[in-house]
Amino acid sequence: MxxxxxxxxxxxxxxxxxxxxxxxxxxxxxxxxxxxxxxxxxxxxxxxxxxxxxxxxxxxxxxxxxxxxxxxxxxxxxxxxxxxxxxxxxxxxxVGGFLTMLNLQFAKWDRLTDLLRTGGISYDVEDEKRQHDGMYADAKRIRRFMAAMDGINQLAGPALAERFDWSEYGSVTDLGGARGNVAAELVKAHPHLSASVFDLPPVEEVFDEHMAALDLTGRVRFEAGDFFAGSLPASDVLIYGHVLHDWSPELRTRLIRQAYAALPPGGALLVYDVMIDDERAVNDFSLLTSLHMMLVSPGGGEYTAAECRAEMTAAGFAETDAVPLTDLDTLVIGRKAR
Missing domain, CATH: 1.10.10.10 (Winged helix-like DNA-binding domain superfamily/Winged helix DNA-binding domain)
Known part of the structure; x- marks a missing residue:
């Protein structure tokens, strides 16, 4: 300037x-x-x-x-x-559900200087998971959060249906897939797919309501579970969409490794988030979003596509690639060897 x-x-x-x-x-x-x-x-x-x-x-x-x-x-x-x-x-x-969530979080930006000086609230991995899961104990907060996820995922579902070649895969599971908007777009665009959403048990009620409203009851299944308790569902393709940025680098590594273990030979992991550009100088929206995630979650933050690909390679994925998904999101693809 x-x-x-x-x-x-x-x-x-x-x-x-x-x-x-x-x-x-x-x-x-x-x-x-x-x-x-x-x-x-x-x-x-x-x-x-x-x-x-x-x-x-x-x-x-x-x-x-x-x-x-x-x-x-x-x-x-x-x-x-x-x-x-x-x-x-x-x-x-x-998309007002997402904006409503931002409105509720608006005051947290008053703590930015404290975040810069202290790194934010001290936490360990168990604290991080407890804080995240605590939100699901409140039915009102669940519905508010699901409405926010609907707004965030509106563009991602159709884009994912188009940007990835689904022809060689028969099943897909959206991990942390909320009310199922992304999975719904995938089965509408690719009827051969068997699709499911994996999320915490309290989400199932709002998922069922939403699938009924979309006239997709039975076309997308709900699987109740916890990322950090037991194995992930078996599926040809697993998706982490707007999920990994919720967690610290240590837990992101753990989630990527769990996905690799759950996938069959030839399977694929799809990760999309508002990723920071590799030069860390071009996309101000992603950098500001990263600060926002640090303010609203104990370990969260955005990351670069290069960092995600490196984590996938370290986990064992034979091939990785990164492509633009929407105007805001980047998609990273990890393919497991056959």
């Missing part, structure tokens, strides 16, 4: 960038976009419907206009196309 008056203004905008994200997150929390999807409304109507105070409501709504999320015509607010498609709870492409 050059030392010019323009650069000074850019620094000011960068320092206030969180203003924009919080306006969006609060709009999702208030249900604004879902309300406007039913009918455009004036500022007084929105104040009444959403319980907004007149001191801030107009600037709040007009900020969303300036951000391109709303439009305003003759005093009535409408959803812009992106907001209508992705931020209305009634639409199948809704």
């Amino acid at each position: 050059n030392a010019t008056p323009h650069a000074k203004a850019d620094l000011m905008r960068l320092g206030t960038a969180y203003f924009k994200s919080k306006v969006l997150l609060s709009a999702v929390e208030l249900g604004l976009f879902t309300h406007l999807a039913a009918s455009p409304a004036t500022e007084p109507e929105l104040r009444d419907a959403l319980g907004l105070h007149p001191r801030a409501s107009r600037d709040f709504l007009d900020s969303l206009v300036a951000l391109g999320l709303l439009t305003r015509t003759d005093g009535r607010y409408h959803n812009a196309p992106a907001a209508d498609a992705y931020l209305d709870t009634g639409k199948p492409a809704y």
Whole structure:
């Protein structure tokens, strides 16, 4: 960034960038976009419907206009196309569940300086697993987390169905596959596949509900289990999608080795995450996401595709490859020798 008056203004905008994200997150929390999807409304109507105070409501709504999320015509607010498609709870492409999770985690960024000075909360491997699994003891948190995973995985499922050659494989298991969105996309695109989701037992109820809603009951099975208790399911292809970044490097190594042991000869492990670019200088989103994972989990963080491939090779995989999966995710493929 050059030392010019323009650069000074850019620094000011960068320092206030969180203003924009919080306006969006609060709009999702208030249900604004879902309300406007039913009918455009004036500022007084929105104040009444959403319980907004007149001191801030107009600037709040007009900020969303300036951000391109709303439009305003003759005093009535409408959803812009992106907001209508992705931020209305009634639409199948809704990503607000993920944004809701980010809103709940927003305050954790206040601890960034402490993370940089101390490394975050002290933990051991057992503490790491207990904290993660504790979330599944609360039914409300499970449903909230599953909704967040739906938003994250919307692009990954169709992309995975297209980017990987499934023709030589008969079965696939999505490890930590949540409500089954990715597995659902795979069986829709490749009907020959036998698909299952492996996740903790409390997830099964919401998985069954979701498969029924997708009219895929029986097409995708649920297998209850724990990554760290016993072996993984046998399957031609195993998937870790947005899973390994939840865990410390030690546990990532363990999970990759467990997958290698579970796969048959010729099997494949697919790993996708918001991976850091190998130069660690190009993709600011992945680096910032890594810091976020460090703030919200005791051992988590992003990693590079090169690091993932090295872990796969050390585990015994004969071939590895890395390809872009979505605009945000990288896919690393490990193939076991026949």
